[in-house]
């Protein structure tokens with residue numbers, strides 16, 4: 001897949017408009033951080049690592065916009081831009097991680113804003129490159145868990161489109177295939193935004209990786225019928241006691257546990273937030289119309305009926321067989337030992 005987001009030579013942020021997939025592959029370009037913030041909010045770009053990089057690039061645009069201001073005003077404006085970007089979506093830790101990383105660069109150089117802007121652009125570009133490298137390592141570590149002939153179930157889209165490139169949950173699949181293994185993918189459709197049906201199926205087909213889409217309610221039956229060997233999902237935030245990922249992940253994990261099927265979570269370390277517990281995390285609630293209408297087009301509930309639209313799920317660690325990071329594969333206990341510090 002082509003990169004989901006990049007910094008252009010003329011200092012713009014270019015991204016795939018994921019709301020148009022799978023029907024159209026079109027790009028958006030922004031030279032204003034407000035536009036980038038809005039693209040995260042309305043999900044032109046989505047997926048925890050991708051929105052992290054978008055946030056960093058949005059911050060870089062803000063430094064360009066304000067670079068001619070005196071330092072004190074510059075810093076005030078930058079804090080305001082950071083607040084706007086941070087307020088777009090509440091659950092994925094990468095968004096906050098990325099904004100903080102950029103703020104650290106800004107605050108650690110008591111230089112003039114003109115120079116800071118150059119440094120921040122370089123940092124944002126570096127974060128995009130790091131994302132790809134991290135995903136490739138997740139791929140190598142996770143590929144060792146997959147056997148030739150495996151069918152892997154995934155939920156939502158934690159692929160190339162959810163990152164800069166290569167993906168997290170789809171990385172072990174890509175890597176195993178590159179090693180010559182034959183792997184089939186089953187993608188949950190992922191109501192209500194249909195990231196599995198629209199995006200996972202799109203990018204796997206694009207890369208000629210065999211994929212079939214199922215309705216969200218089918219995975220338990222398929223596991224019982226022996227049609228799924230492993231589950232790999234991505235994550236938006238890992239706290240010390242749970243994994244946060246797209247709504248529906250918990251039910252998949254329960255079904256996998258009941259059917260003794262390994263359930264793995266692919267997590268770049270930028271997604272780890274192990275100082276936190278479940279209570280610290282805000283689960284995003286999106287507009288109820290996303291549930292009541294199929295992709296904003298066909299209304300499926302009677303007029304006046306409200307729908308609940310929690311966007312993320314909480315999966316306790318007792319259901320997780322292992323967490324695949326860029327450093328290796330870890331049990332819950334090992335993960336805390338390695339990264340909690």
Ligand code: MRU
Pocket residue numbers: 046047048049092155156157158159162163167168169195233234235236245246247311
């Ligand atoms: O609402 P989305 O599409 O941003 O949700 C994305 C997910 O839940 C992904 O599984 C998660 O961000 C991991 S992406 C590598």
